[in-house]
Amino acid sequence: MEHLINNRVKNIEISGIRKFFNMVADVKDMVSLTIGQPDFPTPEHVKEAGKKAIDDNITTYTHNAGLIQLREAAADFYRKKYNVDYSSEHEAIITVGASEAIDITFRTILEEGCEVIIPGPVYPGYEPIIKLCGAIPVYADIRNTQFRMTAELIDSLITDKTRCIVLPYPSNPTGISLNEEELKEIAQLLKDREIFVLADEIYSELVYEQQHVSIAxxxxxxxxxxxxxxxxxxxxxxxxxxxxxxxxxxxxxxxxHQYNVTCATSISQMAALEALTAGIDDALPMKQEYASRRDYVFNRLQSMGLDVIKPDGAFYFFVKIPASNISSFDFCMELVNEAKLAVVPGSAFSELGEGYFRLSYAYSTDTLKEGLDRLESYLRK
Ligand SMILES: Cc1ncc(COP(=O)(O)O)c(C=O)c1O
Structure with a gap:
C-alpha cells in the first residue's frame, strides 16, 4: 500500500548528513569529523536541575508555550545578549528543539506555491519542510559571495510569490556569520515588502571575534x-x-505547536531554565575551546593548500575539494575507504554544496589532529 503514502513525503529524503554518518558508523578505526554535536557534556548544574524536576514531580504538561519562568528567561536572554525586546507572554514559545520551531513556522506562514529564498549551501532542515507545505525553495547561490547572503542576491530572486527568506547565520555548514551592516541592508531591502524572515540563530552563542547581531x-x-x-x-x-x-x-x-506537541518536555524545560539563568554564560568556555580548535584546523587545512574560508562562528569548515572530476560523495567515500576518515559530502547541503566537504571541529584536539593527519597523507598520495 506504499502508493497511498503522501507523495510529498515520498519525495523527500533522509538528511544526507545522517545517511553518511550511518553508512560509516560501523567502519573500524574510523575517525569521524561528521556530526554537528558539541563534544562537551551538558553542564553539571543544568543536569542537576533536570534531576530535581523529576524529584519535584514537575512531570506534567506545562503551558503550551512553555513554563512562564522559562519564557521570561528566554526573553531576558534575547534582551541582554542581542538587544531585542520580546514579550515573554505573547511573543515567546518554547519548542522541541530548533527543528520543531522551523517546522511550525513554515506550516504557519506557507501555502501552496509560495516561494522561500534560502542561501545555498545550507543546513538541510529547511527544504523538506518547505516542500511538505507545497511551497518552493528558491536557492540563492552564495558560493561567489564568500558564503554570505547579500541584499543584492535576495533582490534578484524576489517575486510576487516570495513569502519568506531564511537567514541561517552563523551558518551550518560554512561557519560564516553576517555583520550588522549586511543585516541592515537586508532589512532595508525588505522594509516595504510583505515578506517574512526566518532567522535561525541556533549558533548565536558561538561567534568568535565579533558579537552576534540578530536581524530582529x-x-x-x-x-x-x-x-x-x-x-x-x-x-x-x-x-x-x-x-x-x-x-x-x-x-x-x-x-x-499545540496540536503538534502540546508542549516541550517539562523536565527539559526546568533544565533549560537553569541554563538560561545561572548558566546564561555557560557557552563562553566552550566557545574559547572551539575558537582554538578552529585556529588549529584552519592552519592545518591552509598548510595542505586547501581552499578554505576562516569561519567566524559555529563549529564547521566548508572546504573546497581539490579536484573537479569527482563528486563530493565519491570523494568522501574514498576518504572513508582509503584514509579511514569521515567528513560530510557537500551535496548534503543542497546541490550548491557539490564540490565541497564539511568538517566539524566539535571533536577533541586529539581526534582533530588524527583526522587531519589522515587527510594530509591522503591528499599527498
Ligand atoms: C542551522 C541549524 N538549525 C537547526 C538545527 C536543529 O537544532 P535542534 O537540535 O535544536 O533541533 C541545527 C542542528 O544541527 C542546525 O545546524
Missing part, C-alpha cells in the same frame, strides 16, 4: 527568530528550542 533588531515585526540550547549548552538530546515572533504571528504559530 532591525525588522522585528516581520522576523521569526529561532534559537535553542542544543549548541550553546550542549543539550542536543534535551530537545529545547526557542521561537520569538511578534504577537500577531506567534499566536498562530502557537496553535500549530
Amino acid at each position: 533588531q532591525f525588522m522585528k515585526e516581520k522576523t521569526i527568530v529561532i534559537n535553542g540550547l542544543s549548541k550553546s549548552h550542549s543539550m542536543t538530546g534535551w530537545r529545547i528550542g526557542m521561537l520569538f515572533a511578534p504577537e500577531y504571528l506567534a499566536k498562530h504559530i502557537l496553535k500549530v
